[in-house]
Amino acid sequence: MKQYAVTIAGGGSTYTPDMLEMLCLVREHFPLRRVVLYDIDAERQSHIGRFGEILFREYYPGLEFFYTTDPQKAFADVDFVLVQIRPGGLAMRELDEKIPLRRGIIGQETCGPGGFAYGMRSVPAMIELVRQIRRYSPEAWILNYSNPAAIVAEATKRVFPDDFRLINICDMPISIMDIFCPLAGGRKRHDIEPRYYGLNHFGWFTAMYDKKTGEDVLPEILAKLQKGNCDRELGFSGKNDAYWNFTFRHLEKMVQDFPHSLPNTYMQYYLYPRTMVAHSDPAYTRANTVMDGREKRVKQYCDEIAELGAIRGTRFDLDQKYSAEPKRGTDGGFESATIAHNDAHATYIVELAMSIAQNRNDVFLIITENNGVVPNLSDGMMLEVACRVGARGAEPFRLGCAGAFEKGLLEGQYAYERLTVDAALEGSYQKALMALTASRTVGDAELARTLLDEYISANGAHFPALK
Numbered sequence: 001m002k003q004y005a006v007t008i009a010g011g012g013s014t015y016t017p018d019m020l021e022m023l024c025l026v027r028e029h030f031p032l033r034r035v036v037l038y039d040i041d042a043e044r045q046s047h048i049g050r051f052g053e054i055l056f057r058e059y060y061p062g063l064e065f066f067y068t069t070d071p072q073k074a075f076a077d078v079d080f081v082l083v084q085i086r087p088g089g090l091a092m093r094e095l096d097e098k099i100p101l102r103r104g105i106i107g108q109e110t111c112g113p114g115g116f117a118y119g120m121r122s123v124p125a126m127i128e129l130v131r132q133i134r135r136y137s138p139e140a141w142i143l144n145y146s147n148p149a150a151i152v153a154e155a156t157k158r159v160f161p162d163d164f165r166l167i168n169i170c171d172m173p174i175s176i177m178d179i180f181c182p183l184a185g186g187r188k189r190h191d192i193e194p195r196y197y198g199l200n201h202f203g204w205f206t207a208m209y210d211k212k213t214g215e216d217v218l219p220e221i222l223a224k225l226q227k228g229n230c231d232r233e234l235g236f237s238g239k240n241d242a243y244w245n246f247t248f249r250h251l252e253k254m255v256q257d258f259p260h261s262l263p264n265t266y267m268q269y270y271l272y273p274r275t276m277v278a279h280s281d282p283a284y285t286r287a288n289t290v291m292d293g294r295e296k297r298v299k300q301y302c303d304e305i306a307e308l309g310a311i312r313g314t315r316f317d318l319d320q321k322y323s324a325e326p327k328r329g330t331d332g333g334f335e336s337a338t339i340a341h342n343d344a345h346a347t348y349i350v351e352l353a354m355s356i357a358q359n360r361n362d363v364f365l366i367i368t369e370n371n372g373v374v375p376n377l378s379d380g381m382m383l384e385v386a387c388r389v390g391a392r393g394a395e396p397f398r399l400g401c402a403g404a405f406e407k408g409l410l411e412g413q414y415a416y417e418r419l420t421v422d423a424a425l426e427g428s429y430q431k432a433l434m435a436l437t438a439s440r441t442v443g444d445a446e447l448a449r450t451l452l453d454e455y456i457s458a459n460g461a462h463f464p465a466l467k
Contacts, residue, residue, distance in 0.1 A: 003033035004357060007074050009129060010084035010146070011037025011067055012044035014290075014298040018346035019082065020052050021318065024059040030354045032060070037067035038074035041089075045069075051302035058312050075136040080353050083144040085129065087121035088462045090295065094287035095458045100451060101282035105441060108276075109286065110148040110201050111269040112441030116420055117455045119151035120432070121462045123424035126152050127159050130166060141356055142166045143349055150200035153367040153382040154421045164393040168367040169352065170200050170384065171344040172264060178344055179236055179248060180262070181208070183224045184217035192217070193363050197374055197385045197399055200367055201266035202413050204406065206399070222262060225255040241293070243286060246279065258405075270409065270440050352389060361390040368396050376401040381414050412440060429466040 006023065008016055016037065023032060037052065039045035049067035056065045068074050075081065086093070096114035101107035108114050126146055133142055142165060146152055153168040160166055173196055177189040184192075187210065195207035208218040224230055230252060231237050237245045247265050254263050254271060269276050301316075308314055348364075355362040366387040370377055373385055373396045387394035402410065419435035422428060429452075436448035456463055 001031055002357070003031045004079040004353075005034040005036075005077060006032055006080045006082065006353070007036040007038055007078045008082045008084070009038045009074070009133075010086065012039040012041050012048055013084045013086070014294050015084055015345050016048045017051055017298060017302060019350065020048075020055055022346040022350045024055065024318065025322070026350060026354065027060055030350065030357065032063055034064040034078075036065070036074050036078070038069070038071065039067075040069060042069050047299050047302045047306070050306040054305055054309065054311055058310065059318060071132040072136055075133045075140070078133075078137045078140050079357075080141045080143065081133050081137075082349050082353070083126075083129065083142060083146050085122070085125060085146045087125040088118075088459070090287055090291050092121065092459065092462060093118070094285060094291075096455075097285035097287050098282060099454050099458065100441075101277065101280055101285065103447065103451070104277055105447070105451070106269050106273050106276055107280060107282070107285055108269050111266055112273075112439055113436060113451050113455070115148045115151070116416075116432075116436055116439065117459065117463075119148045119417075119420050120424050120455075120464060121459065122146060122148065122152050123155040123421060124464055127155060130156065130160060130163075134163075140165065141353070143352055144168045145171070145345070145349060148200070149367060150202070150382060150384075151417050151420050153200065154417050155424065157369055157380070157382060158421065158425070167352070167389075167394060168200075168382075169349065169364065170367070171348045172201065172266065173203070173205070173365050173384070174344040174348045176205075176251075176262070176265060177208075179234060180221055180225075180230075180251075181217075182234060183221045183230060184208070184210075185220070187217065193386070194365065195386055195397070195399065196365055197383055197402070198264065198406070199382065199410060199413055199417065200384050201264055202270065202410070203264050203384050204267075205262035218262060222255055222259060225252050225262075226259055228252045228256070241289070243289065250275075260403075270413075273441055355389050356391060356393075359391040361388045363387070363397075364389050364394070366394040366396070368394055372398065374399050374402050376407060377410060378414060381410070382417075409440075412438065416440070423466065424464050427464050427466055432466055 037045055037049055045067055052065055056063050093109055096117045097107035100113040106112040149168055149170045156166055181187045181189050181192055193209045193211050196205045198204055207216045209216055236248050250268050251265055305311055305316055352364055363386050365384055367382050367384045370381040370383045373383055385396050387396045416435050416438040419431050423432035423435055432452055433448055436442050436452055437445045442448050
């Protein structure tokens with residue numbers, strides 16, 4: 001079996017250790033010859049890199065591993081690049097969230113003004129990264145998690161229109177399946193083939209088919225959500241922090257109000273903006289929770305292992321860690337690696353790489369261009385839909401027409417996303433103002449101008465120059 005070379009761009013991410021563990025757990029089914037971490041922040045990446053050296057020495061003997069800030073070393077002769085960059089880091093995420101909240105507007109990482117600011121940073125950074133990868137590995141598969149995924153996907157579609165090996169994905173719909181599929185007779189995500197459509201963080205499940213029987217089990221899930229209090233059956237409050245517990249309970253409210261489909265959890269920011277503002281603390285946002293929680297926890301995990309100089313035979317031993325609660329997936333692989341407390345992030349992107357490498361043609365939710373996939377939505381809209389994915393890339397399943405409610409919401413959101421990309425690529429203040437004014441969470445030109453000027457000041461060199 002061929003051995004592959006994988007680079008993780010954004011190697012200093014708190015999600016990277018889970019990816020590295022996952023690559024060890026599926027080594028018999030996805031054999032590797034080299035793994036490289038790449039990041040522009042050498043100090044932050046070094047904590048993950050030292051952990052990786054010990055991990056692969058003990059659990060993947062013979063594998064070449066190193067970490068670097070040099071794009072040529074990172075991207076030369078590589079088969080897959082797994083991308084999870086965050087331009088501006090968590091410090092800028094904090095400002096993205098707090099600036100609008102001070103004015104009573106949604107402050108969220110990817111939704112509303114926060115998503116706009118993040119997108120203005122991410123578009124040029126992602127385009128430059130793809131160009132670097134293509135300079136050194138023209139045929140590599142680029143699997144991108146970087147947010148805001150809808151805006152990034154719109155930008156990469158325009159700049160790299162024929163690059164079918166560049167695939168944008170998100171793990172949130174998969175996390176929703178992991179949480180809520182058990183409502184259908186205890187089924188798990190891997191038992192289900194989903195049908196879903198929308199823009200990233202702005203979509204709906206319309207069916208969930210049992211892979212063995214073909215039965216659509218979504219009606220059973222929706223019926224239980226309409227009754228409410230599903231935590232009694234699912235027990236998610238014991239596995240998540242207060243933010244996600246609120247979010248998963250709020251999904252019940254969304255289904256009770258709009259019972260014909262299962263929405264992405266991020267729809268709460270667009271359908272209930274006043275509730276979400278009231279539920280937010282302008283002085284301590286989700287960014288602060290991540291910095292005080294996952295950021296410190298993952299760094300401590302890696303540093304403790306580096307200090308021990310070993311994983312086997314310690315309390316971190318992977319064999320003990322995963323044998324305590326076996327989570328076997330397809331082909332004997334594991335379904336989760338959980339340092340970052342996100343089961344889906346590492347598993348989904350590695351599953352996608354395996355489907356491509358082995359031409360499995362498994363079904364994934366992929367962000368792809370609308371060329372008749374949903375016939376009454378704008379051509380070119382970067383839809384997140386079910387696709388069959390193999391060695392030739394992603395082939396979307398065609399769906400019926402969107403309903404009037406969904407179409408109206410999607411077209412408005414897509415206008416905002418297109419204008420944001422216009423602003424980033426053209427350096428246009430006018431397009432940026434139009435984007436924020438068009439955003440469902442803003443909707444006022446004077447407020448949009450105030451937010452835009454504050455973001456320009458706060459971001460400085462992180463933003464494209466706007467004229």
